[in-house]
Amino acid sequence: MTVLRANDIYKFYHSEEDETLALKGVSIEIKSGEMVALMGPSGSGKSTLLSCLVGLDEPDGGYVELHGQRITRRPETERAAMRAKHIGILKQSGNLLNHLTVEGNILLQMRLANKYNKEHLNQLIDMVGLSHRKKAYPSQLSGGEAARVGLAVALSKEPSILLADEPTGEVDEETEKRILDLFDQQRTKGGAVLIATHSSMLGSRADRIVHLNDGRIVE
Ligand SMILES: Nc1ncnc2c1ncn2[C@@H]1O[C@H](COP(=O)(O)OP(=O)(O)OP(=O)(O)O)[C@@H](O)[C@H]1O
Numbered sequence: 460m461t462v463l464r465a466n467d468i469y470k471f472y473h474s475e476e477d478e479t480l481a482l483k484g485v486s487i488e489i490k491s492g493e494m495v496a497l498m499g500p501s502g503s504g505k506s507t508l509l510s511c512l513v514g515l516d517e518p519d520g521g522y523v524e525l526h527g528q529r530i531t532r533r534p535e536t537e538r539a540a541m542r543a544k545h546i547g548i549l550k551q552s553g554n555l556l557n558h559l560t561v562e563g564n565i566l567l568q569m570r571l572a573n574k575y576n577k578e579h580l581n582q583l584i585d586m587v588g589l590s591h592r593k594k595a596y597p598s599q600l601s602g603g604e605a606a607r608v609g610l611a612v613a614l615s616k617e618p619s620i621l622l623a624d625e626p627t628g629e630v631d632e633e634t635e636k637r638i639l640d641l642f643d644q645q646r647t648k649g650g651a652v653l654i655a656t657h658s659s660m661l662g663s664r665a666d667r668i669v670h671l672n673d674g675r676i677v678e
């Protein structure tokens with residue numbers, strides 16, 4: 460079953476006279492139970508594509524469908540509702556609310572998605588290896604720890620698709636393995652996973668790799 464489909468996505472950035480053609484006609488399809496790695500050099504458009512796919516950014520051309528429903532060019536409130544229901548998002552940074560603890564951040568996301576479950580909450584914290592840091596605030600965490608909490612937050616609503624941007628950018632090998640196990644669980648449960656990454660370990664565990672270069676998908 461197709462969870463997410465993007466058709467011919469274009470994205471341009473303008474600043475003064477400069478124009479950056481970040482995405483030049485990208486089409487991609489992600490099915491349930493599938494883990495796809497999005498790879499390519501720095502600046503090739505990975506983060507831009509993820510933002511367009513989850514509706515945090517509007518493409519300048521093309522459209523995105525989530526479970527067959529168009530998410531592109533809709534009022535933000537509608538896009539937000541679709542995101543809240545279906546999509547787990549792990550950005551490169553800024554995934555946590557600073558005034559809430561580790562536990563509080565996950566709890567809030569669960570409540571927003573109407574999926575509060577104490578056991579699942581503790582399980583998630585355990586799986587990302589932060590049981591001893593439950594009461595810590597984001598400012599008290601290392602970059603890698605914050606990334607892991609961000610992942611727990613993204614998974615807490617049991618999304619049908621998880622999109623992660625460099626989830627293992629700041630973590631050691633042991634933690635990378637642990638994060639990979641979480642992705643595996645997500646796909647085994649029938650959820651889809653799309654990860655932008657430079658990690659060859661992550662790439663080798665994916666069902667397939669989509670290569671992006673200069674805003675285009677290459678073979
Ligand atoms: N807000 C912005 N304004 C202007 N240009 C931008 C903006 N965001 C990204 N770009 C440009 O768009 C292109 C694609 O950037 P993007 O962040 O999508 O790359 P990336 O593949 O995620 O790179 P990395 O691997 O370094 O994270 C780059 O040339 C970048 O400089």
Ligand SMILES: [Mg+2]
Pocket residue numbers: 505506507551624
């Ligand atoms: Mg990026």
